[in-house]
Amino acid sequence: MRPAEPSRRDFLAATAAGAAASAAGTAPAASATAPKATAKQVVFLFMSGGPGQLDTFDPKDAPDTSLTRATATSVPGVQVSELFPQFAKLVHLAGVVRGFQTPVPDHALGRYYTHTGYRATTGVVHPGIGSVVAKEVGDPDADLPAFVQVGPCFGGVTGDEAVSRYTSYGPGFLGPRYQALAVKDPAKGVDDLKALVGDKEFNDRLELRAALGGEFAKGRNSAVVADQEETARRAVRLMRSKHLAAFDLTREPLKVREGYGKSPFGEGCLLARRLVETGVPFVEVGMTGWDTHGEHLARHKILCGAADPALAALVTDLKDRGLLDTTLVVWVGEMGRTLPGKGDKAGSNHHGKSGVALLLGGGVKGGRVVGKTDAKGMDVTERPVSVQDLHATIYRGLGVDHTKTNTAPDGRPFRLADGEHVKPLTELFT
Numbered sequence: 245m246r247p248a249e250p251s252r253r254d255f256l257a258a259t260a261a262g263a264a265a266s267a268a269g270t271a272p273a274a275s276a277t278a279p280k281a282t283a284k285q286v287v288f289l290f291m292s293g294g295p296g297q298l299d300t301f302d303p304k305d306a307p308d309t310s311l312t313r314a315t316a317t318s319v320p321g322v323q324v325s326e327l328f329p330q331f332a333k334l335v336h337l338a339g340v341v342r343g344f345q346t347p348v349p350d351h352a353l354g355r356y357y358t359h360t361g362y363r364a365t366t367g368v369v370h371p372g373i374g375s376v377v378a379k380e381v382g383d384p385d386a387d388l389p390a391f392v393q394v395g396p397c398f399g400g401v402t403g404d405e406a407v408s409r410y411t412s413y414g415p416g417f418l419g420p421r422y423q424a425l426a427v428k429d430p431a432k433g434v435d436d437l438k439a440l441v442g443d444k445e446f447n448d449r450l451e452l453r454a455a456l457g458g459e460f461a462k463g464r465n466s467a468v469v470a471d472q473e474e475t476a477r478r479a480v481r482l483m484r485s486k487h488l489a490a491f492d493l494t495r496e497p498l499k500v501r502e503g504y505g506k507s508p509f510g511e512g513c514l515l516a517r518r519l520v521e522t523g524v525p526f527v528e529v530g531m532t533g534w535d536t537h538g539e540h541l542a543r544h545k546i547l548c549g550a551a552d553p554a555l556a557a558l559v560t561d562l563k564d565r566g567l568l569d570t571t572l573v574v575w576v577g578e579m580g581r582t583l584p585g586k587g588d589k590a591g592s593n594h595h596g597k598s599g600v601a602l603l604l605g606g607g608v609k610g611g612r613v614v615g616k617t618d619a620k621g622m623d624v625t626e627r628p629v630s631v632q633d634l635h636a637t638i639y640r641g642l643g644v645d646h647t648k649t650n651t652a653p654d655g656r657p658f659r660l661a662d663g664e665h666v667k668p669l670t671e672l673f674t
Contacts, residue, residue: 281643282607282673283572286377286526287516289555291577292355292396293534294599296584296592298621299325299544301600302342306619311541311584319611327548330556334604336611337559337568339672341601343615343624346579346631349596351535354578359413361635361662368652372413373635375422376660377526380644382422387485388524393424394515396530397508417652424528425482430511433491450480490518500561505553513554517561520571525642534577537591540584559604572606572641576634583620598624601634606641608672629669636661636668 298304303314303325314323317335324332324340331338348357353364360370371379374391382390415422427434441449453476482488489495493514504510512529519527531551536543555575562568580599581592598617604610616626636646639660646666649657661668 277647278643278645279640281641282570283605283641284381284570285520285524285572286606286638286642287513287520287558287571287573288374288526288528289513289573289575290355290358290528290530291534291551291575292530292532293351293536293577294349294354294579294581294594295534295547295577296536296540296544296581297342297598297600297617298581298583299327299541300548301325301328301340301602302598302617302621304619304621309583309620312544322611322613325548327545328552328555330552331559334556334559337563337604337608338610339603339608339669340613341603341615341629341634341669342598342613343617343627344576344580344599344601344629344634345624346596346599349579349594351578351594354596356413358576358578358631360416361632361660362658368654368656368658369416370658371416371418371422371650373638374413374424374526374528375415375418376650377638377642377644378415378422378424379418379650380639380648380660381525381642383523386523387481388487388490388519388522389423389425389482390524391422391424391526392427392519392524392528394427394430394512394527394529395508396532397430397512418650427491427515430508430515430529431493433493434488487522490522491515493518503553503561504557505550507550507554509550510554510557513558514561517558517565517567520562520567521565536581536584537593539589540581540591542588555602562605568605570606572608572638573602573604574634574638575602576600580621583622595622598622601629603637603669603672608641609674612672614669614671630663630666632661632663632666633668636666637670637672640668640670640673 298310299312301324303310303323305314313326315326315329315332317324317332319335322335322340324335346354346358348354348363356364359372362370374393378390414424493501493511496514501514504514509531516527516529533543533547559568559573562571577599580595582595584590584592598621614627615624615629617623618625639646644660646661646668648660651657
């Protein structure tokens, strides 16, 4: 249904025009109704496969529900699963969303919906939220891209949610200018950025390319040629940028690296922090493996064992460096899960009627819970939160009017957050 995630070589060859980074000095798109920005950047932690709400951030004490116990947090009366002991100490910084709903309980379609806010359809490919943010707040003159997609990071389990199935949702009809730079392995950084020849020969080749490009442009579509030239220009800028050091995790002290946990997801979160420091507006870190149709408890123990230290270290690190106030951290998957069965081999199924999400930093007033589910965590009883509500909240944090529209090539307008009844989670900011 969707094209495969682009490689770094693809990015350099055809989509480096998606560059835009330093949030410092950039301003949200002008709008008469745009809210005041409380954040400059977003770290979007996407749990591919659908994390179980009962065994993460909406635990229940009712019989025949969660397979894990609830644990107290830094906020009296608010509990999370015992599988998140480190994050439990930071709930006073978090907005916990219970009752997150996705009406498309299918992995590929649900990931598309959660990233774009639209159902997949024929005739149009909607832009993902990372590309929209790149367009709205990115700096076109920055060295690094405005949208970096890290991973997918292996969650430590195998099964239906294999790494090869993860798809990053890019610019859609917005075009290659807002494509993500894909970093498959955070430990290895970015490939294909080192020139294979010396500086003089490299510059000579650039001059030759410019001369040939000028001839090629004659009599051809000027917009396409302009995009191609901008792509090449930004690719060269990226290759020469001093900020490329941000992709090198070996520059971090061993103690810091270990604090994020010895997992690819932990390395991805550390890379996200380093990219935020350079000013990249939107960093997505994907983690696979949450589709627990079998061995739900055992798999969640492994997954949460990687997710908990990484999330806690990221938030703590951002806070200690004075970056959390301007960085909105979002944790979400494409769906929740049904009640797990009994026994070691038992699993849980797809469930779109209730799930969980987290928001931290970027102006969020922590220690708050939005939404409520029934005794079994299967149905929302108070304040259901839609994908569009979540997207509108992210845009609100960045100072972007969520009712703005982008126009598809066929002339159809598409709102940033679709729907007439979108309700940003303003209660987290006041």
